[in-house]
Amino acid sequence: MKKPQRQRRRAQVRRVEGLPVGIDLKALAAKATYGGSPYHKDIPSFAGRPPKPRPGASICPRGLAKQRDRVEKWLREAIEQGHVGLWQGDFPLRVWHREGSTVFEAVLTRSKVGEYHGYPLEPNEKVEGLP
Numbered sequence: 678m679k680k681p682q683r684q685r686r687r688a689q690v691r692r693v694e695g696l697p698v699g700i701d702l703k704a705l706a707a708k709a710t711y712g713g714s715p716y717h718k719d720i721p722s723f724a725g726r727p728p729k730p731r732p733g734a735s736i737c738p739r740g741l742a743k744q745r746d747r748v749e750k751w752l753r754e755a756i757e758q759g760h761v762g763l764w765q766g767d768f769p770l771r772v773w774h775r776e777g778s779t780v781f782e783a784v785l786t787r788s789k790v791g792e793y794h795g796y797p798l799e800p801n802e803k804v805e806g807l808p
Contacts, residue, residue: 689802690805691762691771691773691782691798691802691803691804691805692762692804692805692806693759693760693761693762693773693804693805693806693807694761694762694763694764694769696759696761697764702756702757702758702759703757705756705767705768705791706752706753706754706756706757707753708790708791709749709752709753709756709768709772709791709792709793710749710752710790710791710792710793711745711748711749711752711783711792711793711794711795712786712787712792712793712794713726713745713748713794713795714786714794714795714796719736719739721742723742723743723744723745734796735796735797735798735799736796737795737796737797738797748795751774751776751781752772752774752783752793752795754774755772755773755774755783756769756772760772760773760774760804760807760808761773765785765788766788766789767788767791768785768788768791769785770784770785771783771784771785772793772795773804773807775807775808778800779797779798780797780798780802780804780807781795781796781797781798782795782796782797782798782804783795
């Protein structure tokens with residue numbers, strides 16, 4: 678039997694994009710929520726699901742495991758500042774926040790309600806146009 682070929686991950690271009698016409702970022706940010714993901718956790722967190730770290734997935738800093746309000750604030754501030762990528766429906770698919778030397782990426786998980794999960798990017802993963 679032939680061994681299946683390993684899939685290669687494509688290099689991902691991360692870029693702050695322009696906004697759709699008529700978007701009220703402040704109102705949109707107020708609707709966004711942070712739900713977390715067990716795939717980026719190695720200890721229990723506010724997300725409520727048991728940690729299930731995925732191979733190759735970056736792990737969120739343990740100090741943030743119980744700080745939903747702080748992480749959600751970062752998400753909303755990043756949206757208000759327009760640090761967003763391409764859009765999926767009413768929400769940006771990706772949102773970026775810089776905290777010190779670390780850039781966090783939030784990805785839209787539930788597009789109808791604006792729920793995101795996030796993780797820190799590796800130092801070599803850059804976001805074009807992020808101040």
